[in-house]
Amino acid sequence: MLSLNSSLMIITDLDGSLLDHHDYNWDAASEWLARLKQHQIPLVICSSKTAAEIIPLQKKLGIVGAPFIAENGARVVLGGEYTPPIETSASYHALCQTLQALQARFRFNGFHEFSDAEVARFTGLTLAEASQSRLREASEVVLWRDDEQRLPEFRAALAEHNLALTQGGRFWHVMPAGTGKGIALADIQQHLAAQEGEARTTIGLGDGPNDVPMLERVDYAVVIKGFSKTPVELQRTDTENVYHTAHVGPQGWREGLDYFLAPNE
Structure with a gap:
């Protein structure tokens, strides 16, 4: 010990x-x-x-x-x-713009598309905590709604934008490659x-x-x-x-x- x-x-x-x-x-x-x-x-x-x-x-x-x-x-x-920031960062907004473009090919939603109340409802967080969870600086939480077999294709599409995909306990997370x-x-x-x-x-x-x-x-x-x-x-x-x-x-x-x-x- x-x-x-x-x-x-x-x-x-x-x-x-x-x-x-x-x-x-x-x-x-x-x-x-x-x-x-x-x-x-x-x-x-x-x-x-x-x-x-x-x-x-x-x-x-x-x-x-x-x-x-x-x-x-x-x-x-x-x-x-x-x-901590009082609003989301410019790099986060740029990441979300990339994800919005990829929604033409894949079915998913990011936290930026939801209200605090919606995030609170599907996470169990309070409204204040949900608001804090959306003050993102460098990554996005993704709810994957497409076929799981398409995840490797999504991962490859993200890599073209120098982004990576990782799986958390409940959600997927998109973040800069090399982090x-x-x-x-x-x-x-x-x-x-x-x-x-x-x-x-x-x-x-x-x-x-x-x-x-x-x-x-x-x-x-x-x-x-x-x-x-x-x-x-x-x-x-x-x-x-x-x-x-x-x-x-x-x-x-x-x-x-x-x-x-x-x-x-």
Whole structure:
């Protein structure tokens, strides 16, 4: 087991991992969150959520100023004070224009086509949270309504515009090519190692296919049992450093840390 007194960093997905897939609570993880804070172990959020969603969540979790990864790695904040946007960015509008052109060939809808109330209805978010989820900077959430067999064709069409497609726990996400949770984590690791003079041992927790690049990069990976049709499959050979949970959501999150970390320090 790893010691809480060692130089650790926890990287976590949110929906379906630290947060319950249905009601977004994290009660089952509370004890571990308090323990991590007590031992000053950084908790890095690595999510498909927007910066506008993550900032208030950091306040609730007591980790204001910590680095975080938003929009599946399309947005990286290295720490310190950060003010989320009050409106969507120009690069996001350009991305949406590209997607609108592709709707002539494929059947799908993006978050930009819906109202806050509509997003709240199909996600279970509050109206305020739905509004924050639509304050996007670099990626778009896509509801795929076409034949699944056409996804490779859609992926190829996106690549012609230097865009990539990744699958989350519930939705598809379109983002700039060359971005992702693994690349974003590498940026944060490099930044912190330069600040602290050493590399921290990393434990990553995630439940969806979009978490794979992050789970491949961390030293210890917790694959939380999820709801995605596509299983989370890692190519790692160090299987002793990978744990698959029996529980979902924050219960699985707690189970994963119980497995790798000594609890009584």
